[in-house]
Amino acid sequence: MSKGTATTADLDLQLEKYRVELTGYCYRMLGSSFEAEDAVQDTLVRAWRSYEKFEGRSSLRSWLYRIATNVCLDMLTAGNKRARPVDLSDSTPLAQAALSPRPDNTWLEPVPDARVLPTTSDPAEAAVAKESVRLAFVAALQKLPAKQRAVLILREVLAWKASEVAELLETSVASVNSALQRARATLADTGGQDAESAVSDPLDEEQQKLLDRYMAAFEGYDMAALTALLHEDAVMTMPPFDLWLRGTDDITGFMTTLGAPCAGSHLVPVAVNGLPGFAQYKPDPEKGGFSPWAIQVLEISEGRIAGFHCFLDTVRLFPLFGLPLHLEGEADKTE
Numbered sequence: 001m002s003k004g005t006a007t008t009a010d011l012d013l014q015l016e017k018y019r020v021e022l023t024g025y026c027y028r029m030l031g032s033s034f035e036a037e038d039a040v041q042d043t044l045v046r047a048w049r050s051y052e053k054f055e056g057r058s059s060l061r062s063w064l065y066r067i068a069t070n071v072c073l074d075m076l077t078a079g080n081k082r083a084r085p086v087d088l089s090d091s092t093p094l095a096q097a098a099l100s101p102r103p104d105n106t107w108l109e110p111v112p113d114a115r116v117l118p119t120t121s122d123p124a125e126a127a128v129a130k131e132s133v134r135l136a137f138v139a140a141l142q143k144l145p146a147k148q149r150a151v152l153i154l155r156e157v158l159a160w161k162a163s164e165v166a167e168l169l170e171t172s173v174a175s176v177n178s179a180l181q182r183a184r185a186t187l188a189d190t191g192g193q194d195a196e197s198a199v200s201d202p203l204d205e206e207q208q209k210l211l212d213r214y215m216a217a218f219e220g221y222d223m224a225a226l227t228a229l230l231h232e233d234a235v236m237t238m239p240p241f242d243l244w245l246r247g248t249d250d251i252t253g254f255m256t257t258l259g260a261p262c263a264g265s266h267l268v269p270v271a272v273n274g275l276p277g278f279a280q281y282k283p284d285p286e287k288g289g290f291s292p293w294a295i296q297v298l299e300i301s302e303g304r305i306a307g308f309h310c311f312l313d314t315v316r317l318f319p320l321f322g323l324p325l326h327l328e329g330e331a332d333k334t335e
């Protein structure tokens with residue numbers, strides 16, 4: 001191999017420093033945290049193998065985004081568009097609630113902030129980045145054709161010039177501008193930025209107090225306290241189940257019936273999709289201690305919780321968040 005050891009190590013470092021932002025880009029494109037990681041790994045491998053052909057006519061960053069875009073477009077040729085339960089059906093009354101799973105590739109997946117949000121000293125840039133990985137926005141992106149999706153992310157989220165996007169996609173500036181206009185219109189129709197936009201960055205004092213009260217109410221399984229924290233039309237979802245509930249009566253009714261085994265759970269705060277969230281461990285009657293049950297993503301609006309989304313694929317998700325697959329004993333419930 002013509003690359004010397006020192007050159008190889010240097011190239012590895014150069015490529016690796018783009019991993020987080022590329023993962024964020026691929027996540028917005030694909031709606032899957034795991035597919036995004038695979039796409040970035042593929043991108044970096046392709047870049048490493050073809051680096052000697054890279055002639056420096058664009059920046060290394062632009063070149064990597066070109067490769068990543070092509071990887072994502074190839075992955076999207078199957079036509080699968082990930083979604084939230086609220087995108088696929090109407091809410092179900094509690095009396096008709098049934099837990100019917102759909103295949104994993106149906107669902108939009110949560111992602112840890114640290115995997116997709118590069119560190120930045122610019123508060124405005126950080127806020128845009130967080131807003132652009134929130135569940136409602138990423139779900140709205142999935143409704144766009146793949147190339148429109150790429151154009152909107154590159155132009156609106158990453159602030160690339162139209163000429164740069166045209167070069168990356170090997171098309172004209174007029175074509176890029178047209179695709180952006182159509183993508184914006186679709187997003188406006190789907191309401192991609194809804195109640196979630198009310199979450200400040202960082203959380204303000206009242207929002208932090210709301211989360212503290214939520215954590216106490218959930219761990220205490222206090223339905224009266226929880227009801228006081230929820231919007232009257234709050235939404236609860238539980239992928240991979242397509243069931244979703246609207247309203248405090250149905251949500252708390254579910255939690256005290258089908259969801260009753262979650263009583264006594266322990267919550268661990270996590271930063272997920274630019275939003276506050278918790279890793280939920282529920283009591284394990286067989287092993288003792290606590291076992292993973294869900295990654296909860298919370299939406300806040302007007303001082304209350306507008307939605308909480310419980311992702312139940314714990315075997316894959318908890319390691320992604322760097323969380324253990326078991327917590328020992330009652331000691332874990334003490335502060």
